[in-house]
Amino acid sequence: MxxxxxxxxxxxxxxxxxxxxxxxxxxxxxxxxxxxxxxxxxxxxxxxxxxxxxxxxxxxxxxxxxxxxxxxxxxxxxxxxxxxxxxxxxxxxxxxxxxxxxxxxxxxxxxxxxxxxxxxxxxxxxxxxxxxxxxxxxxNRVVIYDKSVWADAGAEVPTTREEWIEALELIEEHTDAEPIYLPGQSYYVLGGFIADEGGAFAVENGDAWAGALATPEAEAGMDFYRELQAFSDSPTDNDEASPQQSTEVAPNQEVASWIGLGWEANSAVAAIEEQGGEADFGYFPIPGKTADEPGHVFxxxxxxxxxxxxxxxxxxxxxxxxxxxxxxxxxxxxxxxxxxxxxxxxxxxxxxxxxxxxxxVRSAGAGFLPPLTTGWANVEAPPNPIKELMTKALDGDDYRSAAEEADAEITARINRE
Missing domain, CATH: 3.40.190.10 (Periplasmic binding protein-like II)
Structure with missing residues (x-):
């Protein structure tokens, strides 16, 4: 419902x-x-x-x-x-x-x-x-994982980023499954990684706002996104809705894990069962940099x-x-x-x-929101400059110059009513 x-x-x-x-x-x-x-x-x-x-x-x-x-x-x-x-x-x-x-x-x-x-x-x-x-x-989103694949790989549920990467490496080494399905442009997931570093998509600058992607914090968040995305077969220019990861990806290929919402998990279970299969999902919060606090989530x-x-x-x-x-x-x-x-x-x-x-619920305490200003709707309107930056970064473009270009676009859009 x-x-x-x-x-x-x-x-x-x-x-x-x-x-x-x-x-x-x-x-x-x-x-x-x-x-x-x-x-x-x-x-x-x-x-x-x-x-x-x-x-x-x-x-x-x-x-x-x-x-x-x-x-x-x-x-x-x-x-x-x-x-x-x-x-x-x-x-x-x-x-x-x-x-x-x-x-x-x-x-x-x-x-x-x-x-x-x-x-x-x-x-x-x-x-x-x-x-x-x-x-x-x-x-908010959590990590949805196939318990049987993780068990076959000997992977443990992680509580830190480092443990998360180690689990994906085990899955890649010991199974034929895609360790994680992560679209190139899942930008709210990126926003959480940037927030983990103390950064944000944009910051207030006096009476206006300014893009904040050309910063060490945002670059560190993108670096970790890139590290995760390297375990995925997803193209770098798609997002979580195209193709729909819950109904078009997870039920139709061997995916060990993905990041999604509750309705997506339920839709994936239903789609797998409709095909005569049986879903065996487990769930854990997006891990943070340390075990003391989960990763930030939108x-x-x-x-x-x-x-x-x-x-x-x-x-x-x-x-x-x-x-x-x-x-x-x-x-x-x-x-x-x-x-x-x-x-x-x-x-x-x-x-x-x-x-x-x-x-x-365990991860909700580390929740974040995008800039709360009327002009943020202009930033998210296609073509979204954050998504475009993500694809460029994943394709090997120079991060700083691409981020400066994205910041200029964000600043122009966010201050336009």
Whole structure:
């Protein structure tokens, strides 16, 4: 159920296609109703039904949940936020929130600022220390590995980068499997390696932003990416979606490991079973430089916000407060079958031992986000200069000159509204 949502996580390049609004009436709340926009595959239906029944009983209003598709959501949200009473509460991708808040479309939620929000997620909901949304949940990538191949190679689950490389070397030496499938342009994975070194894609420079790839930290992150990618047969100019690693790669060739999201792991299992096979996957956090802390991972996810032009901002805030309360967050986490990182620090996810979710939650504390600025969407729009740099570096081009060229493009794009 979560596939469409998790696939869209991290898509800060906001879609330009105009599409019709989601299900339900187009009119907003006010008076005896409340309009809530949630994304397709986001909230477990049982949780949502129970929450709304409780809210309706307490407040005597009807909650109209309208399910939206990620494709074309940018235009629909911009339109809704510019109109009175179209939507009261809405779900927003965490990399998109700053843009909507800066444009004046989101209500100030300062009354919720003292709640124990997950610190790694909170930055995406704030602008100049003002809270314009609240963290709802997050998800991140982990390493998915074929347990039987690793056992045949005598490889152990690693806790450091060094152990990771040693395991891949054993697999390469003792099996016919591709040790790791790593596309040339999986740039959020690269972002984690750069963050491990203390670097970032871009940094603030006074009132503007500047690309930060021509730095020792970014180069060290790319060096480790190159070391890993040398174990892969993937071309250097493709990303994790082309071909789709979960349904087109992992089920159709002998791959010992790959880096992916929860929905991808589930899709790979289903595809293998459809072919009459049996998946035997294990999961571990992307290793860090030392065993003390896992590697950094992009912590994508969703926030909940209230429209500045909601029909009833007070009622909308009450629904949002209830949905993200400790009680209902606990129920949400329990109902979310793919695993989720809760938006509240006082709710702990307790996934099953050995599951994808367990590995994901263990690494979430080392989560990172891309630059939280409206112009970041311009950077991620094709052709993405970070992806282009990765291919050049993997193909043997001089890193520093290629990175300086990418930085110039990033700087020009990120400072353009």
């Amino acid at each position: 979560k596939r469409k949502l998790i696939a869209a996580i991290g898509a800060a390049a906001l879609a330009a296609t105009v599409a019709a609004c989601g299900t339900g009436d187009s009119g907003g709340g006010g008076g005896d109703s409340l309009t809530v926009w949630l994304m397709d595959g986001s909230a477990p239906q049982g949780w949502l039904d129970e929450l709304n029944a409780a809210f309706e009983a307490e407040h005597g209003v009807r909650v109209d949940v309208q399910i939206q598709q990620w494709d074309g959501i940018q235009d629909r949200v911009v339109t809704a936020l510019s109109e009175d009473g179209t939507v009261d509460v809405l779900e927003i991708g965490n990399t998109q929130t700053v843009g909507y808040a800066t444009a004046g479309g989101l209500a100030d939620l300062g009354g919720l600022a003292d709640e124990p929000w997950n610190e790694n997620m909170l930055a995406s909901a704030q602008v100049d220390d003002t809270l314009y949304a609240v963290p709802w949940y997050g998800a 912590l994508g996810g969703s926030n909940l916000a209230v429209s500045e032009r909601a029909g009833d901002k007070d009622l909308a805030t009450r629904w949002l407060r209830m949905a993200t309360s400790r009680e209902w967050t606990r129920k949400f986490v329990d109902a979310y079958d793919d695993g989720v990182v809760p938006g509240r620090a006082d709710v702990t996810a307790e996934p099953a031992a050995g599951s994808f979710a367990e590995a994901m």
